[in-house]
Structures are given as structure tokens and as C-alpha cells.
Amino acid sequence: MESSNLVLQGLMLFLLLFLMGQANVYTRAGKKRWSGEGTSPHLESIFLGRCNEYISVVNPELSEKNCSAIWEAFESVLHKDPCSVLPSDYDLFINLSRHSIPRDKSLFWENNYYLVIAYADNARRLMPITDVLYGRVGDVINWCRQENGSDFDYHSCPTVEDCENNAVDSFWKRASSQYAHDSSGVIHVMLNGSEPSGAYPVEGFFAGYEIPNFQKDKVTQFEIWVMHEIGGPYLPVKLLKCLDYPAHADCIFNSAAESTQQRFPSLFGGKWDPSLMFFLFLTLASEIQL
Amino acid sequence: MVRESSLHWGQKCRCLLLGLTVILILGAVVVFAAVIFARRRDPPAELLQWKGRGSTDNLKEIMLGRCFTYIRTVNPELRKDCLKIWETFKNAFISKNPCNITEQDYQPLMELAAQPILCNKTLLWSKTNELVHKYTKVQGNLLTMEDTLLGYMADGLTWCGNPSSSEINYQSCPEWHECANNPNLIYWKTASRAFAEAACGVVHVMLNGSINQPFGNSSIFGSVEVPHLNPKKVHLMKIWVMHNIGGQPSDSCSSSSIKELKSIIEGRNITFSCEDDHRAAQLIQCVGNPEEPACRVCRTES
Numbered sequence: 001m002e003s004s005n006l007v008l009q010g011l012m013l014f015l016l017l018f019l020m021g022q023a024n025v026y027t028r029a030g031k032k033r034w035s036g037e038g039t040s041p042h043l044e045s046i047f048l049g050r051c052n053e054y055i056s057v058v059n060p061e062l063s064e065k066n067c068s069a070i071w072e073a074f075e076s077v078l079h080k081d082p083c084s085v086l087p088s089d090y091d092l093f094i095n096l097s098r099h100s101i102p103r104d105k106s107l108f109w110e111n112n113y114y115l116v117i118a119y120a121d122n123a124r125r126l127m128p129i130t131d132v133l134y135g136r137v138g139d140v141i142n143w144c145r146q147e148n149g150s151d152f153d154y155h156s157c158p159t160v161e162d163c164e165n166n167a168v169d170s171f172w173k174r175a176s177s178q179y180a181h182d183s184s185g186v187i188h189v190m191l192n193g194s195e196p197s198g199a200y201p202v203e204g205f206f207a208g209y210e211i212p213n214f215q216k217d218k219v220t221q222f223e224i225w226v227m228h229e230i231g232g233p234y235l236p237v238k239l240l241k242c243l244d245y246p247a248h249a250d251c252i253f254n255s256a257a258e259s260t261q262q263r264f265p266s267l268f269g270g271k272w273d274p275s276l277m278f279f280l281f282l283t284l285a286s287e288i289q290l
Numbered sequence: 291m292v293r294e295s296s297l298h299w300g301q302k303c304r305c306l307l308l309g310l311t312v313i314l315i316l317g318a319v320v321v322f323a324a325v326i327f328a329r330r331r332d333p334p335a336e337l338l339q340w341k342g343r344g345s346t347d348n349l350k351e352i353m354l355g356r357c358f359t360y361i362r363t364v365n366p367e368l369r370k371d372c373l374k375i376w377e378t379f380k381n382a383f384i385s386k387n388p389c390n391i392t393e394q395d396y397q398p399l400m401e402l403a404a405q406p407i408l409c410n411k412t413l414l415w416s417k418t419n420e421l422v423h424k425y426t427k428v429q430g431n432l433l434t435m436e437d438t439l440l441g442y443m444a445d446g447l448t449w450c451g452n453p454s455s456s457e458i459n460y461q462s463c464p465e466w467h468e469c470a471n472n473p474n475l476i477y478w479k480t481a482s483r484a485f486a487e488a489a490c491g492v493v494h495v496m497l498n499g500s501i502n503q504p505f506g507n508s509s510i511f512g513s514v515e516v517p518h519l520n521p522k523k524v525h526l527m528k529i530w531v532m533h534n535i536g537g538q539p540s541d542s543c544s545s546s547s548i549k550e551l552k553s554i555i556e557g558r559n560i561t562f563s564c565e566d567d568h569r570a571a572q573l574i575q576c577v578g579n580p581e582e583p584a585c586r587v588c589r590t591e592s
Contacts, residue, residue: 042358045372049355052348057446063347118428119577140363236577239585243429246569 034082036159036168039152040141047071050137051097058123062099062133070096074137082144082153083163087174094178097134101127103185110204111192112227118240119190126188129179138171173209180213186221187214193226337452340388342465345449345458350376356443368405368439375443378402382473384458388450389469396480403440404484407433409491409523416511417498418532424574425496432494440481449473479514486515490523496571499531499542505551516554526561530568535575535582542566 040046051067073093077085107126109116120126129135144157144167158166189206191199201207229241242251346352357372382395413432415422426434435441450463450473464472495511497504506512519527529551531542542548543564555562567584576585 040362042362042372045351045354045358046362047355048351049353049359052351053355056347056352067348067351121424125578236580239573239576239580240428242573243570246573251573 032156033147033153034144034156034158034162036144036157036162036166037142038154038156039143041154043141043143043152044071044075046141047074047137050139051133054133054136058131058136059099059133065097065099065133070137077143077167078145078150078152080145082147082158082167083165085165085167085170087170087177090171090174094134094174097137098178098182099133101132101179101182101184105185106179106183107188107190108180108206108210109190110199110201110206111195112190115227115240116190119236129175132179134175135179138168138175143167172205176205176209177213180210181215183214184218184220186223187219188223188225190225190227193228199226337455337459337461338388340450340459340462340464341468342463343448344460344462346447347460349447349449349458350380352447353379353443357439360439360442364437364442365405365439370403370439375399375403379443380458382477383449384451385454385456386451387453388459388464388472391471391473391476393476393480393483396477400440400480400484403443404488405439407438407485407488407490412485412489413494413496414486414511414515415496416505416509417501418496421532421571421574422496425571428574429570435478435482435485438481438485441485444477444481478510482510482514483518486518487520489519492526492528493519493524495527495529496568497529497531497542497548498533499540499545499566500534500537503547504531504542504545505547512551516551519558519560521559524560526563527555529562529564530571531564531566532571532575533567535572535579535584540566 048067048071051065051070055062055065055067070093073096074090076092077089080089105127107116107120107128109128116128117130120128120131123131130139142157144153145151146153157168160166160169193199195201227238227241238250242248245251354372354376357370357375361368361370361372378399382399383391386395411431411433413422413426413434415434422434423436426432426437436445448463450459451457452459463474466472466475507516529543529548531548533540533542543566548564552562552564572584576582579585
């Protein structure tokens with residue numbers, strides 16, 4: 001009788017401990033605090049590697065830049081709450097990493113990241129923000145501080161749904177503003193005409209942080225390319241899309257046929273939705289007072 | 291009196307002598323110490339001088355960053371220890387004479403960083419560096435050596451060590467004509483051999499039809515990759531001979547150079563096919579030259 005009691009008590013104790021253990025595991029790894037993915041693993045190594053590669057290999061004129069100092073300035077956002085990071089918190093980072101952008105080489109875009117990367121060809125053809133040092137180091141990675149700690153949070157990070165002043169969005173706001181400010185000459189803009197919500201996102205980065213920062217005395221012209229899925233008008237970019245569909249009717253070469261396309265579509269040419277272009281032109285004109 | 295003064299003088303003399311000796315000894319000690327100290331500050335070994343440019347600045351940071359980027363974004367299924375890979379890589383050439391590097395030096399790295407290569411994905415190349423990599427970057431289906439971890443980490447970089455020194459030599463590194471067994475060339479030979487040995491199914495090759503000899507057995511393709519393809523795994527080799535977009539179109543598939551390659555490949559029991567100006571790769575050339583006649587697109591819409 002007594003021994004069976006003991007066994008029963010032992011079993012209950014074991015069960016209790018087991019359940020507690022499970023509950024512990026659940027609260028630790030179960031519910032995530034924020035809606036975005038956590039800080040990228042090996043963030044510092046990736047950041048330093050990209051920075052060093054950029055100044056040593058891609059753009060050797062920048063060899064005097066100090067990547068460790070740039071990393072420290074970047075990392076200083078760890079001093080702030082994950083929902084209190086402002087674009088101005090990256091001022092020192094930008095000051096240490098900014099450099100001139102060659103005239104006529106800027107490429108702005110919305111909703112066509114992979115096409116832009118392919119076309120820009122690692123800063124050889126054009127230089128979108130991801131081919132500028134401060135854009136290169138932040139590209140495709142994620143970061144934020146823990147809510148109750150001073151280290152990076154590798155489980156989850158806030159997105160705009162959680163709060164506006166998160167580390168990554170503020171970074172791109174600051175970087176985009178700088179990129180627009182430092183651009184000069186012909187400004188290229190690539191928009192996605194097949195985007196269901198419209199080629200020109202009224203609340204996007206281009207509208208909010210790039211257009212307001214163009215320097216009117218340095219910009220000479222805007223070239224807008226509205227790309228569509230495989231039917232796009234600008235030939236070189238369309239050719240890149242043809243790689244995925246070489247047998248498509250639009251991609252069949254014929255050296256005898258005359259090309260009736262304009263090589264550089266002007267603001268009012270082509271077959272785009274005129275209201276879209278008018279709207280875009282109005283916005284640009286009013287923002288920078290051409 | 292005289293005796294006293296002479297005695298006094300003797301004592302003074304002795305004091306003087308003693309003092310002088312002490313000063314001399316001290317001086318010698320100081321000089322000796324200075325010499326030793328100066329010697330210690332010089333590097334123990336002399337850095338060998340070469341004609342080529344030195345190791346790439348920040349080599350470790352670049353290679354580590356590339357390794358982490360590769361396993362995180364380019365090929366997330368690959369689980370590798372990047373720090374260990376860096377150490378193993380460094381040990382292959384550190385403290386060695388950069389003229390005496392062997393493939394064995396890189397074997398530990400090969401084993402550590404090897405990755406499985408899927409069948410029908412291998413793309414070899416010769417004298418088409420820029421075009422072939424633009425192609426794989428955009429098209430994303432085939433893999434060149436430089437799209438694997440080993441190639442990705444080292445592409446475009448230079449490195450060498452120095453005998454009896456544990457430092458990377460950033461001043462200079464040997465060029466090919468100074469010594470053939472230098473750390474860079476041996477690295478690419480070793481990695482290319484492993485890459486060719488791992489190929490299976492259909493192997494694609496992009497060659498340059500605008501040079502004299504699209505296929506040469508002095509290139510890494512001809513001397514390392516072709517001989518190490520395994521006929522038990524590889525059953526077909528498809529050659530794309532690309533020409534400069536503005537140049538004269540020519541039929542390089544029937545040239546003697548390609549015929550030589552054909553006989554080598556068929557002699558190893560691998561089927562051979564050849565195509566001039568493969569359409570998809572030509573599209574990449576057209577991106578930079580849309581005005582060329584070969585790039586005119588037939589307009590079907592108004």
C-alpha cells in the first residue's frame with residue numbers, strides 16, 4: 001500500500017515537472033514578440049565583409065573608409081528601443097559611409113528589385129541604392145534590438161505593422177533621402193506597370209523620401225521606365241525578362257524588321273496610361289519645382 | 291709628504307680608472323641592449339618580394355562575409371562553419387613559400403567546403419568570364435565554379451604567405467610567370483578539378499568564338515576540367531560558342547579548335563553537341579548593346 005502510494009506520488013511529481021518543462025519551452029520559443037523575422041545571423045560578419053569588399057574591390061577609390069567605424073556607427077541603434085529608432089539615428093553612419101554618386105547613374109525603383117539588380121550589373125551600368133556603400137551593407141538583411149536587453153534580437157523584429165520607427169525602415173528612409181540628395185544629372189526611375197495597385201505607389205519610398213530630396217539645381221532630367229511583365233517597352237530591360245521566356249512572341253529576334261520602339265521613352269511618349277504619366281509628372285514638377 | 295701625495299694621487303688614479311671602467315661597462319651594456327632591442331623590432335624573417343600585387347586588403351573580412359552571405363542567401367541549405375573554413379583556407383598557404391604550393395595543401399579545405407552539385411547544373415567556361423557570370427546571375431539555373439561556395443569566396447581575390455612568417459603578404463604576391471605553383475593558381479586548379487569530378491548528367495560549356503582558339507588545352511577548362519569529367523556520370527556535353535555581339539557571325543562549331551574538343555570528349559565516351567550564339571546568352575549581350583542588328587526584336591504589337 002505504502003509503496004504504491006510512493007510510486008503514485010513519484011509519477012505525479014514527474015508529470016508535474018514534465019508539464020512545467022513543456023510550458024517553459026512554449027513560452028520561450030512559442031509566441032514571437034514582433035511580426036517580422038529576427039536579426040540576420042552573423043550580421044556583423046556579413047556587414048563587415050560587404051563593406052570591406054565594396055571599398056577594396058567594387059569601388060577602390062573609397063579605400064580610406066573605415067569599415068569598423070562604420071559598423072560601430074550602425075550598431076549604435078542598439079542604444080534605442082526597437083520601436084524608437086528614427087532616421088536621424090543613422091546620421092553618423094551615413095556621414096561615415098556616404099560617397100559621391102556618378103552623374104547620370106542613379107536608378108530609382110519601386111516593386112521590381114530583382115530586375116533592377118540584374119540591369120544595374122553591380123554598379124557597372126547604373127548605380128541603384130544597393131550599389132552605393134550605405135545601401136550595399138544593409139541590403140536584404142534584417143536587424144533590431146531586444147525589447148528588454150541590449151543585444152540584437154534574433155527571434156523577431158518589428159515591421160511597420162508593429163511600429164513605424166523600427167530599425168530597418170528608418171534605415172532605408174535615411175539612406176533613400178541621402179541617395180536622392182546626392183544624385184545628379186539624368187535620374188532613371190523604373191516602375192512596375194504590372195503591379196496591380198499601380199505603377200507609382202503614392203505612399204512608397206520613392207514618393208515619400210526620394211522625390212522630396214532631389215536637388216533641383218543638380219537634376220537635369222527624369223527618365224521613367226514603366227516595365228510590364230514581358231511586354232515592356234524599354235528594350236534592354238525587356239531583354240532581361242526574355243531570358244525566362246525566350247520563346248515568347250515578344251522575344252523572337254528578326255534582324256530584318258525595323259525597330260519602331262523609342263530607345264529612351266520620353267515622359268509623354270509611348271503607350272502608357274496617360275493619366276498615370278500626367279500624375280507622375282505633376283507630382284515631380286510640384287515637388288522639385290521644375 | 292711626497293709619499294703621502296703620491297699615495298693620494300694613486301688613490302685618485304685608481305678611483306678614476308674604476309669610474310672609467312664602470313662607465314665603459316655601462317656604455318657597453320646600453321649599446322648591447324640597444325642593438326638587441328633594435329634587432330627585436332625588425333621582423334624576424336625577410337618578406338619575399340614578388341612582381342604581382344599583394345594580397346587583397348581585408349582578405350579575412352571579405353572571405354568571411356562572402357561565406358556567411360553564401361550560406362545564408364545564395365544556398366541556404368548548405369550548413370558550413372565559415373570560421374573553420376577561413377582557418378583551414380589560411381593554413382593552406384600561411385608560412386609557406388608561395389612558389390611551392392601543392393594541391394595537397396588545399397585538400398583539407400576541399401573536404402570541409404565541398405558541396406553537393408546537382409545533375410545537369412554544371413556550367414563550365416573558358417575566356418567568357420564576364421558573359422558567363424552575368425548569365426548565371428540573371429538566369430539562376432546553371433552553376434559555374436564561381437557560383438559554388440569555394441568559388442564564390444575566392445573570386446577576384448589575391449592571397450599569398452611568406453616562409454617562416456605567420457602573416458599574409460599584403461605587399462606583393464608571385465605572378466604566374468614567376469612561379470606556376472602559386473597559391474591562387476593552385477587553388478583554382480584544385481577547386482576546378484573537384485567541380486568537374488562532381489559534375490553529372492548534362493554539362494554545359496560557354497566558349498568564346500571571337501578569339502583564335504575557343505578551345506585550348508592550356509586553359510583550366512582544357513587542362514583540368516575536361517580530363518576530370520567522369521564518363522560514368524556525365525553523358526552529354528553541350529557547347530555554346532558565343533561571339534562578340536557587334537562582330538562577324540561565324541560558324542565556330544565547325545572550326546578545328548572545337549573539332550579537337552569534340553574528338554577528346556567523344557573519345558571519353560561522352561556525347562557532344564555544339565551551338566553558335568545560344569539565344570539566352572545572346573540576350574545578355576543584347577542588354578548592353580540593344581541597337582545591334584542581332585538584337586532587334588520583332589514587334590508583334592502596335
